[in-house]
Amino acid sequence: MSHDLVIGMAGSGGDGIVSAGESLIAAAAGAGYAAIMTKSFGSQIRGGESSCRVRISTKPVLNPGGTLDVAVALNWDDFLKFGAELPVGGNTVVIYDAKTGVAPDKLPLGAVVPEEVYPVPIDALARQTAGTDKAKNTVILGLLAGWFGLAADDLLAGMRKKFAKKGPELVAANEKAFEAGRNYAAEHPLREPRFMEPAPPGEPKLLTDGNDMCAAAAIFAGCRFFGGYPITPSTEIMQFFTREVWRHGGAVLQAEDEIAGIGAALGASFGGVKAMTATSGPGMSLKSEIMGLATICELPLVIVNVQRGGPSTGLPTKSEQADLFQAALSAHGDVLRPVLAPVSVRDTFGVTVEAFNIAEQYQTPVIILSDQEIAQRKESCDPIDTRAFKLVDRLQPSAADLEKYVRFRFTESGISPVSAPGMPGGNYLGSGIEHNEHGDPTASGGMHAKMNEKRFRKLDPLKHRRDLFETYGDPRAPLALIAWGSVAGVCIEALERARQEGLRARLLVPKLLWPIAEEVYRDFFAGVQSGLVVEQSHQGQLYRLLRMQLDVPKGLQSFARSGANPFQPAEVVARLRETALAVQRQGAETLTPVE
């Protein structure tokens, strides 16, 4: 029996591989499994090769997994184009279309020799049963259902729904193709059964991706205005708003460029409405100036950057974590701008709500650093109880405040009540020019220093937000891991595998990346001899920011590499083992008696 299965499939654009993946994860979610699906395409706008990975598990899944348990190749050329994204190992069950004519012992997999290989007449079965090769993906679903016991009822139900609009003939044809796949599997049993254990009973799962989750969370948090400009891989956030926000009394503006997008969002926030914009690297670069305006005008604003590979156009469809410096530091003048990062689709909900709360509480722009991996992967995850979330609204002036309203009044907390146009007595000038308490422009150095101090001081409490960090593993282990964003889910699994191999380690997952919560890191570092900050970037940007802000343990190293290919738990474990060995060796050296 299996409790965790990683399936990778590849084919040409028209083969419907991604659609099969969608059907699979929908059925898995319906049957109560946790799951993650990622997809990957060649660079053509349409057609070309496409692939997907679906990981299905009886327990929550945190990453798309490493080496495949099951590989499906409709043709080998396309499959091989995805190289590191679809790694095959000795234990992988390899299924491929017999039509390719490749002999099972002559697979083009280099040194890798999988033990179980099944050439299946996928194309032929599709033509015989459904009369078209378009049903190849349905045959594959039948094979997977047959061999791995994957939610056949849910798959069939999903298929009927999907084809219902296209007429009963198509439904019947696909049912036949599905059965053909299932029968083929029954007639050719695996060496050892690998049936999935049934999913444990529980509340129905949620099934969505990080972008939709982000937009839904924003609307939940009270966001009623979105201004933005389309850019991969963030556009689905705006698309969600265009479908949903109206009925909540809000609006969305597809602006003429990213500057106008964030400008309109800031205008809405000036108008007293919770607002957001979302973009990716190139758009983020354009938004810089208006983020500074939000800081000096002390207006709440949420900016989402779904990171992709950069600089410039870079790798628009691939994930990377190389925009942290930009998020934390890209500003002229003294700016402290909170940066948050979700670690999964499910976590994107809480992090987005938190971003709005921080923005409103402290009247500041807040950046959410998502990444392509989280934003575009689909997750079947546990439901979220929205009642558990408290929402914060900006501090409004009292009637007494409005009698002689002072917009930027110096207060103990640094937070001043903020009015909005329409509010009698609240009239003030918001200005990108430095201003005094009343909002009147000033060129006084003394006033500038006081205002800077106010704008920084009000954010001090953030540094004590331990709830924005997660820790895992053995809290006293001398070996440490730090990871953020989508890499965190890889490291949580790596930590568990390391434990099984007798390696004790602890893991810190910051969701608040900036400002650096010094206390939290110091406590975490107590007793740490060595460790790794694991990041998907060339420079290892969090590692460098940590070293800039605090004393890190001498043995803490950066384990960073450029984006595109996701980290895999196994490589983190391997590197962790090396790190541990290095410590042992050093320990041994200090033990060597001096002659």
Next chain:
Amino acid sequence: MNCQPKDYKSDLKPIWCPGCGDFGVVQAIYRALAAVGRPPHEIAFVSGIGCSSRIPGYTTAYGFNSVHGRALPIAQGLKIANPDLLVLCAGGDGDGFSIGGGHVAHAIRRNLDLTYIVMDNQIYGLTKGQLSPTSKLGLKTVTSDLGSLEAPVNPLLYVLSYGAPFVAQGTPADMAGLASVIEEAIRYPGFSFVNVQSPCVTFGEDDWQLKQHKAVMKSVASLGHDASDVIAAMRLAQAYGSELYTGVLYRAPQPPSTYDALVRERQAEQQKKALPRERILELFAAKKKETAA
């Protein structure tokens, strides 16, 4: 409400050079606002950066003196989020037709009910006298010592050709006329544009100051212009730079729907499908919850 121009004047002392045309513009705005009669707290005044963009601070309205060139996007977001406000937007010729030039076309095609006033002095005032997008060909400035090699943008033709439904021009040399076109612009239900020839006494051309304006300005009404005729308006607009026409060049007789009105309509229609926000995640439910029969 009985409003006086002084109700719209703030206590802030303008930083403008004595004699700057912008003094006249702000006076005209006080008068227009008093005539329209909305209380200051229901007015939001957004600007960019430049001498002219200081103007919101000199009014008692809610002001937003933002960044260079971005007044229009901010004003639009504000108006969409808060459609009951009277939204004014203002800035210089550089702010509106150079750095922010790309936003003008889109503000026009969206047609929100707001008024955009450009104080056109054909120069960069705040940064001390550089060439502006409306400076005339051959003009010598600190960034065109030997004379400009570029033809100017024609703001009037620019907005007319993008379909602006209300286009006017004025000068502080004709205070009553300027106040009245600004008032009309504010009252117009849609995107309204007023180009104000507002001379820069410090860096502007000596022979294009209020004195000269007074001598050459011609009201389009006195020419018998029909403001509902867009082609006639464009013909007049073509004389930008050689003639100083004042008054309303174009007023679309059938104002097209405004974006803000369409937003409200859509919200009202979609609110029939309203779902409490607490339930938004139901959109992602893998299976409908089985409710007990």
